[in-house]
Amino acid sequence: MTLQVSALSGASIGEQTGLVSELMAHFGLGGPLVTVQSTKDVIPTIWVKRHQLRDVLRYVKSELPRPFPMLFDLSATDERLRRNHEGLPIGTFTVFYHLFSFDRNQSLRIKVALDDEALSLPSSIDLWPNADWYEREIFDMFGIQFEGHPFLRRILMPSWWEGYPLRKDHPSRATEVGLFQMPPERLVMTQDALQFKPEDWGLARTYHDRDSDFDYMFINLGPAHTGTHGVLRLVAQLAGEEIVNIVPDIGFHHRSQEKIAERQTWHSFIPYTDRIDYLQGVLNEMPYCLAVERLAGITVPPRAQVIRVMMSEFYRIASHLVWYGTFAGDVGALSPVFYMFNDRERILSIVEAVCGGRMHPNWLRIGGVARDLPVGWDQLVRQFIDWFPSRLDDYEGLVMDNPILKQRTVGIGVLSLEDAIAWGATGPMLRACGLPWDLRKVRPYSGYEQFDFEVPTASNGDCYDRAVVHMLELRQSLRIIRQCLDSMPSGPYTSLDPLATPPLKQHTLQDIETLINHFVGVSWGPVLPPGEAEVSTESSKGQTSYYLTSDGSQFSYRTRIRTPSFVHIQMVPLMARGELLSDLLAVLGSVDYVLSDVDR
Amino acid sequence: MIEWRNGRLEGVRVTEGGDGPLTAVVGQSVLFAKLQDLLAWGRKSSLWPLNFGLSCCFVEMATSFTSVYDVARFGAEVARGSPRQADVLVVSGTVFLKVAPVIKQLYEQMLEPRWVISMGSCSNSGGMFDAYSVVQGVDKFIPVDVYMPGCPPPPHAFMECLLLLQNMVGSERRPLSWHFGPQEVQRPIMPSMRDAKREERMSQREYPGIDVLPRTDLLSPHFAGQPDGRSKGKS
Numbered sequence: 129m130t131l132q133v134s135a136l137s138g139a140s141i142g143e144q145t146g147l148v149s150e151l152m153a154h155f156g157l158g159g160p161l162v163t164v165q166s167t168k169d170v171i172p173t174i175w176v177k178r179h180q181l182r183d184v185l186r187y188v189k190s191e192l193p194r195p196f197p198m199l200f201d202l203s204a205t206d207e208r209l210r211r212n213h214e215g216l217p218i219g220t221f222t223v224f225y226h227l228f229s230f231d232r233n234q235s236l237r238i239k240v241a242l243d244d245e246a247l248s249l250p251s252s253i254d255l256w257p258n259a260d261w262y263e264r265e266i267f268d269m270f271g272i273q274f275e276g277h278p279f280l281r282r283i284l285m286p287s288w289w290e291g292y293p294l295r296k297d298h299p300s301r302a303t304e305v306g307l308f309q310m311p312p313e314r315l316v317m318t319q320d321a322l323q324f325k326p327e328d329w330g331l332a333r334t335y336h337d338r339d340s341d342f343d344y345m346f347i348n349l350g351p352a353h354t355g356t357h358g359v360l361r362l363v364a365q366l367a368g369e370e371i372v373n374i375v376p377d378i379g380f381h382h383r384s385q386e387k388i389a390e391r392q393t394w395h396s397f398i399p400y401t402d403r404i405d406y407l408q409g410v411l412n413e414m415p416y417c418l419a420v421e422r423l424a425g426i427t428v429p430p431r432a433q434v435i436r437v438m439m440s441e442f443y444r445i446a447s448h449l450v451w452y453g454t455f456a457g458d459v460g461a462l463s464p465v466f467y468m469f470n471d472r473e474r475i476l477s478i479v480e481a482v483c484g485g486r487m488h489p490n491w492l493r494i495g496g497v498a499r500d501l502p503v504g505w506d507q508l509v510r511q512f513i514d515w516f517p518s519r520l521d522d523y524e525g526l527v528m529d530n531p532i533l534k535q536r537t538v539g540i541g542v543l544s545l546e547d548a549i550a551w552g553a554t555g556p557m558l559r560a561c562g563l564p565w566d567l568r569k570v571r572p573y574s575g576y577e578q579f580d581f582e583v584p585t586a587s588n589g590d591c592y593d594r595a596v597v598h599m600l601e602l603r604q605s606l607r608i609i610r611q612c613l614d615s616m617p618s619g620p621y622t623s624l625d626p627l628a629t630p631p632l633k634q635h636t637l638q639d640i641e642t643l644i645n646h647f648v649g650v651s652w653g654p655v656l657p658p659g660e661a662e663v664s665t666e667s668s669k670g671q672t673s674y675y676l677t678s679d680g681s682q683f684s685y686r687t688r689i690r691t692p693s694f695v696h697i698q699m700v701p702l703m704a705r706g707e708l709l710s711d712l713l714a715v716l717g718s719v720d721y722v723l724s725d726v727d728r
Numbered sequence: 729m730i731e732w733r734n735g736r737l738e739g740v741r742v743t744e745g746g747d748g749p750l751t752a753v754v755g756q757s758v759l760f761a762k763l764q765d766l767l768a769w770g771r772k773s774s775l776w777p778l779n780f781g782l783s784c785c786f787v788e789m790a791t792s793f794t795s796v797y798d799v800a801r802f803g804a805e806v807a808r809g810s811p812r813q814a815d816v817l818v819v820s821g822t823v824f825l826k827v828a829p830v831i832k833q834l835y836e837q838m839l840e841p842r843w844v845i846s847m848g849s850c851s852n853s854g855g856m857f858d859a860y861s862v863v864q865g866v867d868k869f870i871p872v873d874v875y876m877p878g879c880p881p882p883p884h885a886f887m888e889c890l891l892l893l894q895n896m897v898g899s900e901r902r903p904l905s906w907h908f909g910p911q912e913v914q915r916p917i918m919p920s921m922r923d924a925k926r927e928e929r930m931s932q933r934e935y936p937g938i939d940v941l942p943r944t945d946l947l948s949p950h951f952a953g954q955p956d957g958r959s960k961g962k963s
Binding site: 384 | 829860861
C-alpha cells in the first residue's frame with residue numbers, strides 16, 4: 129500500500145499520458161475524443177463529443193482494462209464569462225465527470241461542452257447509481273437536462289424556485305433580490321411545496337397481491353427531528369414496521385458556498401470552507417488550500433505541513449467523538465455523549481490555544497498557516513495524548529462492548545463493497561466494507577507519507593463495523609499527533625512565495641516595490657494564473673475535494689466542492705430497505721454526516 | 729423579585745434543629761409572594777428549549793447541555809422534541825429559505841408564553857452568508873427576544889443569553905385575570921448589552937500576548953467527567 133509519490137503530485141505525468149494513449153489507441157483519431165487538456169493537478173482530462181459521451185463512459189466503466197468503477201464527482205461549469213479559453217472547445221456550459229479507479233489509483237476527468245440550443249445530456253444512472261443526485265444537482269443549479277433521469281427535479285433549492293443559482297446571471301447575494309417577507313399566503317405556498325406525494329417518487333400507496341392487500345404507511349422524519357442531526361428530511365414507506373423505501377429530501381441547509389466562492393478572493397474564502405463541515409475545521413481548509421497552492425505553484429514549508437497535519441488529526445478526533453457520542457445516543461445510550469463532549473472540549477481548548485477559534489479555526493493560509501505555534505503548545509498536546517488512550521479504553525467498554533448496542537447495530541444496514549464503490553462511498557463507510565483505502569496512505573499529501581500509521585478496516589459493512597472503523601481511527605490519529613509532537617520541524621510557518629497570503633510585511637517599509645505588492649496583495653488579494661486544479665483529501669467523513677478553476681483573477685471562476693456526506697446520505701435508502709423502522713436511526717447514526725456537508 | 733439560593737430564601741437566618749423560633753422554621757419552607765411574581769419566577773426557572781438545530785451553532789448549544797458547561801444549573805436542560813412542550817425556540821444557525829416556513833410553523837406550534845433566542849450571526853442578520861438561499865435574519869418573520877453575537881457563539885455565550893432571557897422572563901408580568909389589571913403582557917425594557925459592557929470593553933486596551941500560552945491543565949477538575957477521580961492515563 130505504500131506508494132512513493134511526492135507530497136504535491138498524485139499521479140505522475142507518465143501515468144497521465146499512459147491512460148490518455150490507452151484511450152486514444154482504443155477510439156482512434158476522429159473518434160469521440162476532441163482534445164486533451166493539461167491541468168495543474170495532472171489528472172488526465174479529456175474532452176469528448178457530446179453525442180458519443182455514453183460510449184466513452186461505458187468503455188472506461190466496464191471495458192477498459194483496470195476500469196474506473198467509481199463516479200467520484202459530477203458537476204458543471206457555466207462558461208459564458210470565461211476569458212481564457214486556452215484553445216479548449218468550450219461551449220456555454222461544461223459538464224465534467226470525475227471518475228476514479230482503485231486498481232490504477234488514478235482519477236480521470238471527462239468533460240463535455242454544451243451549447244445553448246441543446247442543454248441536455250444522456251443520464252448515466254445506469255452506469256453509476258450515484259449519478260442520480262449529481263444530475264439532479266446540475267439540473268437544479270444550471271438547468272441542464274438529463275434524458276432518461278426518472279426524477280429530474282430540484283434537489284437543493286425548493287421546488288418553487290425560479291432560476292438556476294450557479295449560472296453566472298443569477299444573483300449571488302440575498303441583498304440583491306430585495307427584502308425577505310413571509311406573508312400568510314407565502315407560508316401556505318411554501319408549506320404546500322413541502323407536501324410529500326408518493327406518486328411523485330414512483331411509490332405505490334397500496335400493495336396488492338394474491339394473498340394480501342394493504343396500504344403502505346408513510347412516515348415523515350424531519351426536517352425538525354431529533355434523530356436526523358439537523359435539517360434533513362426522510363420519508364419512509366413502511367409495510368408494517370418494515371422499511372420498503374425511503375425518499376431523502378435535502379437542501380434545507382444549502383448555504384450557496386459554491387456561489388460565494390466566486391465572489392470571495394482566494395484568501396477570503398478560507399473561513400467559508402470551515403463551515404462546509406462544521407465539525408472538522410482545518411480538515412475542510414486543507415483540500416482548499418492545497419488546491420490553491422497547486423494552482424499557484426506554492427511549496428509549503430515542512431513545519432507548516434506538520435502543523436497542518438497535527439491540527440487536522442485533532443479535528444478528526446473531535447469530529448469522530450461527536451459522531452461516536454451521537455451514534456450511541458441514536459441507539460439509546462445517552463451517557464456516552466457526555467463523556468465524549470468532555471474530551472472534545474479538551475481538544476477544543478488545545479485548538480483555541482493554537483488557532484484562537486473553537487469550531488471554525490480559520491487557521492490555514494495559502495502557503496502555510498496563520499501564525500507559528502505558541503510557546504507551550506507541546507505541553508498541552510502531550511497532556512492530552514498521554515491521557516486520551518485510557519478514555520478510549522473506557523469508551524470501548526461503554527459503547528462497543530455494550531450488548532444492547534451490539535444487538536441494535538450488528539448486521540443492520542449492511543453495505544457490500546461493490547455497492548459502496550458503485551455508489552461512491554469513501555472514508556470510514558468504504559473502509560468498513562473491507563477496502564483499506566485512505567488517501568493519507570495511498571495518495572499522501574501534506575507530508576503524510578512520513579508518518580507511521582495504519583488504515584483500520586472492518587469486514588461486514590454494517591452499522592457496528594462503521595463504528596469499529598471510527599474507533600480505531602481515533603487511535604491512529606493519536607499516533608500521528610504523537611509523531612508530530614516528537615518531530616516537529618523548525619523553520620518558517622508560511623511560504624515566502626509572493627502569492628502566499630497574507631504577504632509578509634517585513635520589507636514593506638524599505639522599498640516602494642514591496643510596499644505596492646503588499647498593498648495589492650492585502651487589499652485585492654493574490655491573482656492566480658489561469659488553470660484548473662483539484663485536490664482531494666481524506667477528511668473525517670470521507671474524501672472531500674475542491675476543484676478550482678481560475679480565470680486569471682483574484683476570484684475563483686468556479687469552485688466545485690465535492691463532499692462525502694452528500695454521497696453517503698444518498699445511500700441511506702439502499703442501506704435501510706428491508707430493515708425495521710427503529711433501525712433507520714441506527715443506520716442514520718452510523719453514516720457519519722453533517723447537513724452542511726450534504727447541502728453546502 | 730424573589731431571590732432564592734440553594735433552596736433557601738435570601739436573608740433568612742436558618743437555625744439547625746427544631747427548637748428555633750417558629751418564624752425561622754416556617755421561613756425555610758414557606759414562601760410568601762405575590763401570585764404573579766411567583767408565576768414569573770417559575771417561568772424563569774424552567775425555560776425549556778425546543779430541540780431544534782440548524783447549523784454550527786447548534787453544536788455549541790448542545791455542548792452547553794453537556795457536563796463541562798451544564799445548562800441544567802439554570803433549569804434549561806429539558807430539551808423538548810415537540811414544540812408544544814417548549815418555551816424557548818433557539819434559532820441556532822443559518823436560516824435557509826427552504827427551512828424558513830418550517831421554523832415559522834414550529835414557532836406557531838409553541839404555546840404562549842414563548843420566547844426566541846437568535847443564536848449566532850447567521851440567525852441575527854445572515855452573517856457572512858449574504859447568499860441567495862439564506863434569509864437575512866430570523867427576525868424577518870418571527871419576533872426575537874435575545875440576539876446572541878458570534879460565529880458560532882461559544883457555550884458560555886449561550887448561557888449568558890439564557891440568563892438575560894431569564895431576567896427578562898422573571899420581570900415580565902402577564903395578566904392573571906380577565907377582569908382586573910392590565911390585559912397585555914408588560915415586558916421590561918431590556919438594557920443594551922453593547923452599552924452595558926462599553927466600559928469593560930474600553931478598558932481592555934492591552935491584550936495579553938498570544939505567543940506564549942499560560943500553563944493550562946487539561947485534566948483539572950474544571951473538566952468534569954472523571955467520576956473515579958483518575959487523573960493520569962493507564963498507558
